[in-house]
Amino acid sequence: MMLKVGVLVAVAVFLETVSGTSLGVVYTEGGMVQGENIRLGFRRHMDIFKGIPFADIPGRFEKPKRHPGWDGVLKATEYRKRCLQVNLIMTDTRGSEDCLYLNIWVPHGRSVSTGLPVMVWIYGGGFLAGGSMGANFLDNYLYSGQEIADRGNVIVVTLGYRVGTLGFLSTGDSSLPGNYGLWDQHTAIAWVHRNIRSFGGDPDNITIFGESAGGASVSFQTLTPHNRGLIKRAISQSGVALCPWGVIKNPRRIAEEVALKVNCPTDDKMAACLKMTDPVLLTMAGTLSLSSSPDNPLVNNLVLSAVIDGDFLPDEPTNLFHNAADIDYIAGVNDMDGHIFTGLDIPSINAPLVDTPIEDMKRLLASYTKDKGKAGLDNAYSTYTSSWESNPSKETVKRTIVDIGTDYIFLVPTQAALYLHAANATTARTYSYLFSQPNRMGGIGRPYPSWMGADHADDLQYVFGKPFTTPLAYWPRHRDVSRYMIAYWTNFAKTGDPNKGDLSVPATWPKFTNTGHQFLEINSKMDKRERKRGGKKQVPCISSVHLMR
Template identity: 35%
Template sequence: MKQLFFIIIYLSTYPEWMLFCKLTDRYLVTTKNGAVEGTMEHAVHTNKTYYAYRGIPFAEPPVGELRFEPPEPVEDWPFILDATVEKDICLQTVSTSVKTPKIVGSEDCLYLNIYTPRRPDQKEALAVMVWIHGGGFYEGDNLNELYAPDYLINEDVVLVAIAYRLGIFGFFSTGDLTAPGNNGLRDQILGLRWVKENIEAFGGDPNKITIFGESAGGASVSFLTQTPLTKGLYNRAIMQSGLSHCLWAVSNADKDVNGQTAVLLGLNYTSTADLKEKLKDVDYKDLLTMSTWASLRIYGSAPLTGLAIAPVIEPEHPNAIITKEILEKLRSGDFNLTPLMMGFNSMEAVDFVISPVVTQYLTRAKLESSSLVPDSFNIKSSKIKKHVGNLIKKRYFGDIFAEIFGDDQFLPYFSDVYFIINIIEAAQLSSKYADVYLYQLSYLGTLGYPLRSYNTGVGHAEDLNYLFYRISSPKTLDKTDVDVSNRMVRLWANFAKYGNPTPQAESVLQEILWPKIDKNLSYLDINESLEVKIKPRDEAYRFWMKLYDKYRESV
C-alpha cells in the first residue's frame, strides 16, 4: 500500500517528461495517455542496458463498428499500464490452405513496442527509428522474436516497432467513399503521430524521427513519404526491398476480392454500403479465411498485376493518402522532401522460386510471352504487349525457358521486375528533389541465411538478420558476419542521427564516404567490404528504361 501511495504521489507531482521511477526491476514512464510500466533488459553479445515497453496502445481497438474504419486515437487510461509483455499480433493466416487454415492474432492489435537505451530522465535526446514490418500487407508482426533491438540499441537510438491491420481488415476498399481503403496505412500514421507526441518521455528526440521498413514495410514507408498527412511527423525515411513504385505495392483488384469474398461467404448485397455493413457482421475467422482464398485466386492468376489486397489509389477526400499514380508523384517531386535511403538485396527472388504462384505463372509464361510484361506498362494492345513480352523473354530466357526453378535465367528476371528496377528508377527520380542514398546488399553470409545452399545472390529479407537480433539467430557468429552487421547497423543509425549514413570517415565503416546518388547512379555495395560503385544492374536497368520509355502508356 505504501508503494502504491508513493507511485500516486509521484505521478501527480512530476511533469510527464520527467517521470521515470523504478518499481522493483520495472520502470515507469508517463505518456500523454497515462503511465506505462516497462522492464530493464540487456542486449545480447554486448550486455548493454536498455528499457523495453511493449504492447502500448496507440488506437482504440478496431473491432465491432470500428472494423473497416479509420483508427481512432486511444483514450487515456487512469492506471499504470503493464507494458512488460507483448500484445496479440494483427489477424493473419500462417497457412494458405482453405481446408485447414491456421489463424493467429486478433482484431485488437494496434499496439507498439518501444526500446530505449537511455533513462528518460537523462538530458540528451536520442534519434528515434520507427520500424514498419513487411509481409505483403497480409502477414507479419512487430514482435521481439523477429525484430529485437539488441543490435540497433548499441548505437544509442530509440527503436519503436508499430503494428498495423493486415489483409482485408487493413485494406478493405470499395473504390468509393464508403470504404476508400488504406486503413492499414492510417494505422501507421496514427502510430507515428503517437510517437511524435510521446517519444520524448522515453528519451527520444521528437524532431529526429526516421521511419524505416522492409518489403511491404518499405512500400509503406514510401507511401508515408508521399502524403501531406505525415508532414512534420518524421524527418528521414529508409526503404528496404520495397517501394510504392514496385509493381506489387498497389492493388487494382479490390472490387474483385470483395465480390469473390462475398460469394464464398454466401452474401448478397445491393450497394457498397450494404456490403460493408454485412461484412462487419461476419465472424473474423470466416472473413479472414474467405478473403485470403479470394486474394490468392486473383493474385495467382496474374502476379505481375500487384497484390490483390494492398494499398489502393483512393477517390479524392480530405484524409486520402494515395490519390494519384505513384510514378507521377515521383516525377513531379510530389512527396515530403526529407533525406531518403533505399536499396535492395542482390537477388531478391531467391526466396520466391518455390512459390506455387510462381510455378503456375512461369508455366503460363512459357506459352504466352505477354505474361512476362508487368501490369505497370498499362499496354492496351495485345499485339504490342506480346511484342514487349518477346523482348523480355529474349533478354532473360533466350529461346528456351528454364526448366529448373532457381536457374540463373529466372532469378534475375523476377528479382529485377518485382523489386530492383523500380527501386533504382525511384531513387533516380527522387534524387532530383531530395538527398537519396542507394545501396545493394551483396554479402552472402550465414547470418543472412544459415541454411544457405546456393551462391546466386542475397535473397529477400536477408538484410533483416544483420539489423535485428532474432530468436533464430546463431548463438556463435562468424567474424565477417559480425563485421557486416556492425557496419549496416552503424550506417542505418548514422542516417537516423544525421541524415547521412557516413557524415565522416570512420574505421568501423572502413573510411568509406557514401555519396548521394548522382547522374552516374552512385551506390554503396555492402559485401565483405564496403565499396562505392556506379550504375547498379546497368545492362538490365538500361533495357527496362528503354522499354518503359517506348511502350509504357499513361493510365
C-alpha cells in the same frame, strides 16, 4: 593488493547496478506507463516498453481513433497480440482485432538519455501477415530493437497495423475506402511524434524503416500528405510504392470476391454486410493462393494492398513524390529478392540436376509483360538472353529466371522510386544499395543452389543484429555484415548521411543523384575490398537499363 582491487571492482559494479539509469514511470497522452529496465554492460542500461496502445480498438473497416486512456500505471512488459491474420500455411487465423500497440527500446549510458534519434520499424508480410515483434524462436524475437538501439544509440519503435482483409479490403468508393493498415501506421508515427520526447527521443528526428510490404509502406508514408512534418528520413528495404503489388488496380472486384465467400451481396448492401460479418471469416476469405505457375505467378495473387482513395493516397504514387522532397531516403534490394517467388512459380530452379525448360522462362516473362503484348515479350526475352551462349547451361537459365523475378517484382520499381525521389528532392538526400550477402542455405546438400545470392528477407537478420544475439548460429563474417548495416542505418538516422555518425563504416556510400545514379553493394567482403584498395572503394555507376540485365 589484489584483494583491494577486487573489493573496489565489486563496489563499483554494485554501485553501478543499484544506480542503474532508467526512465522509470513515463507519462504519455494516454496515461502513465512503466517498462522493464535491463543492464547491458558497465554503465549501459536499456528501458524496454512492450504493448503501449497508440490507438483504440479499431472499428471494422474504419480509420483508427485515439485511445481513451487508462488509470494508474500501465505495465508495458509483454508483447500484445498481432493483428488478426492468416497463419503461415493459410489454414487458420491468429491474432486479434485489439492490436494497435507499439514497443519501444531506449538505451542509456551514464545518464538517462535525452534527444535521441528515433527509428520506427514497419514490418512486412505481403500486407497479409506479420507483427510488431516478428517471428519468435525461444523468445528470440526477430524484430527486437535491442541490438540496433544499443549499438547505434538510437530509440527503436516497432508498431502493429491491420493486415489482410481487415486492413486493406476496399470497394473503391466511400463505402469501404481501404488503406486502414496504412492509417494505422500513420497514427502510430503521429503518436511517436507527440509522445517520444517523454522517452528521451527527438520528435523532430524520426526515421521510418521497413522491409517488403513494410518497405512499400515506408514509401507510402513518405508520399501521403498526412505525414507532412512528422518524418525526417526513411529507409525502404525490398519494397516501394511503385512495386507491381503495391497498389490494387481493381479493388471492387476483390471486394466482391470476398463478399461472395462470406455470403454477402455484391450490390449497395455489400459494405454493410461485410462490416457485420465475423472477422475470422473475413480474414480467411482474403487468403493468398499459394498455387502458382509461370502462367499465373505468385506475385499476381497479392491482391490486398493500398488503393488510390483520394485521401491517404490522393493520386497515383508516381505523382506524389513532391511530398517527400524534404525526407532523406534510402532504398535498395537484395540481389536475388525474386528467388522466393520464382522458386514457387518454377520449382525446378532449385533442383540442380533437373533442367529448367527455357519455355518456362518465356511463359513467366509473358505473364510479367502481358500489358505490353508480344512486342514487349520479344524485347524482354532478347534483353535477358543477349549474353547467353548458343546452348546456355542449366545454371544460366535458372539464374536468369531469378533475375527476371527480382527485376520485375522489386528492383526496377525501386530504381524508379529512387529516380523520382532524387528528381523531386529539395533538401533531401537519396541513397541506393544492393545487398548481396549469400543466403546461408545455399550449397551442396542444402535446399538452395550453390549460386544463391541474397534471397528476399535475408537482410532482416543482419539489420536486427541476430549474429550478435545468437552468435553460435553465425560465422564472424555475418557479424561483420550486421555491424556494417547497423552502422549505416543508424548513422543515417542521426545525420541523414549513412557515412557520418557515431559508428565507422567500411566504405563510403555515395549519393544517388540525377546525374550520378550510384549505389553501395553491401556484403561481408566490403571491409576486405576496402583494405585491398587502400581505403578507396570504387563504387560503380548503375542505371535502370543496366539493372534490367
